Each structure stands twice: as structure tokens, then as C-alpha cells.
Amino acid sequence: MAERKVVLEGKELTKDFKGLRANENVSFKLFEGEILGLIGPNGAGKTTLVNMLSGTLSITSGDVIYNDRSIKGLKPYQIGRLGLIRTYQIVKPFPGMSVLENISVGAMFGSKDKVYSSKESKEKAEEIADFVGLSDLKNQRADQLNIAAKKRLEIAKALAARPNVVLFDEVMAGLNHKEIDSAVQAY
Ligand SMILES: Nc1ncnc2c1ncn2[C@@H]1O[C@H](COP(=O)(O)OP(=O)(O)O)[C@@H](O)[C@H]1O
Ligand SMILES: [Mg+2]
Incomplete structure (x- = not known):
């Protein structure tokens, strides 16, 4: 079987707001053609993760790999255009x-x-x-x-x-x- 391609990968993503750690070492892989769900109660950090992946919020530590390249630090519109x-x-x-x-x-x-x-x-x-x-x-x-x-x-x-x-x-x-x-x- 052909190996499935990873399109989006979160690597140990951490986000600190002043005095509050909203995400800690979040890692995941999204494979091509896959639907991946993220669940958690209000305040769990779901939107914060989306904000880091889309460039809306800066990343405290960790990395985002999209189509084999790091997109960390890119602006939301640059990420959107990819x-x-x-x-x-x-x-x-x-x-x-x-x-x-x-x-x-x-x-x-x-x-x-x-x-x-x-x-x-x-x-x-x-x-x-x-x-x-x-x-x-x-x-x-x-x-x-x-x-x-x-x-x-x-x-x-x-x-x-x-x-x-x-x-x-x-x-x-x-x-x-x-x-x-x-x-x-x-x-
Ligand atoms: N811009 C921000 N500044 C400070 N704290 C924030 C900010 N955004 C989210 N938070 C805090 O981070 C935590 C996670 O929030 P959020 O990612 O919105 O959770 P969810 O989407 O899972 O409900 C919450 O405690 C929230 O108050
Ligand atoms: Mg939310």
C-alpha cells in the first residue's frame, strides 16, 4: 500500500498567554484525504490551536509543517494563499x-x-x-x-x-x- 502523505503536522505546539498556558506540546498529523476532529470543553484551547496553525496567533514553541515546509511565522494571508x-x-x-x-x-x-x-x-x-x-x-x-x-x-x-x-x-x-x-x- 502506498504511504499516505502527511499534509499538515503540528509539532509540540505550545501557546502561552500572560500567566496561562492554553496549549502544551500539542502534536498531530493530518493525512491527505483525512477528516480529523478536535474535541474538548470550552476553554480547552481548540481555537488557540487553530489560531496558531493559521498564523493568527504567534507560536510560543513548536512548529507547523504544511506540505513539507514550516509555515511558522507566516502571516495569515500568506498561509491562506498556500x-x-x-x-x-x-x-x-x-x-x-x-x-x-x-x-x-x-x-x-x-x-x-x-x-x-x-x-x-x-x-x-x-x-x-x-x-x-x-x-x-x-x-x-x-x-x-x-x-x-x-x-x-x-x-x-x-x-x-x-x-x-x-x-x-x-x-x-x-x-x-x-x-x-x-x-x-x-x-
Ligand atoms: N487572546 C487571548 N489572550 C488571553 N487568553 C486567551 C486568548 N485566547 C484564548 N485565551 C484563553 O486560552 C484558553 C483556551 O481558549 P480557546 O482556545 O478559545 O478554547 P476553546 O476554543 O477550546 O474553547 C482559555 O482559557 C482562554 O480564556
Ligand atoms: Mg473555540
């Missing part, structure tokens, strides 16, 4: 822009292997709005969406960036059972 994309637990749309415009931004500034024109970005955004079940709301302003739709928009923006790996941070948190069932069916 195809490692994350979503935010506390959703971060551009509030005054429409759903479609928000998704287009993901398409336009995503992975660096292809630069999308504004027309191509819009086409890609339409396709993804449909895929995540936001077609009916595509012209709504992002700040007018309910939380379930905002969470879908987070996923849409991430997918529009043509990721190689997506780090989903609590995409279902805050949704009721019906909304979760509906989101799971959509994907």
Missing part, C-alpha cells in the same frame, strides 16, 4: 457587503495557483452559494443574516478560496438541532 484556510468561530463577514460579495472576496484572494478576475470570482461565488444553500440569500447584506446563515457564509468563504485543507472552528456551534440537520444534509 491553501490552508480557516473559518472563525465568531463569524467574520464583511458586514456591509452582500453574501455573494463576501464569497467573491474568498474566491479573489484565495489560493495563489490561480488568480480570479472579478467576473470569475462572482461565478465561483454563485456556484458556492448554491452548494452551501445560500442562493436565496445571495443579495442580502451579511450583517442581516441569522447565525445559521452566517455560519454557512463562513464555510462558503473558505471553500471559495480553493483550499487544500480547511480548519473549521465550531461551524455548528450556536445552531439549533433543526439547523444542524439541515446544514449536515446540505454538505
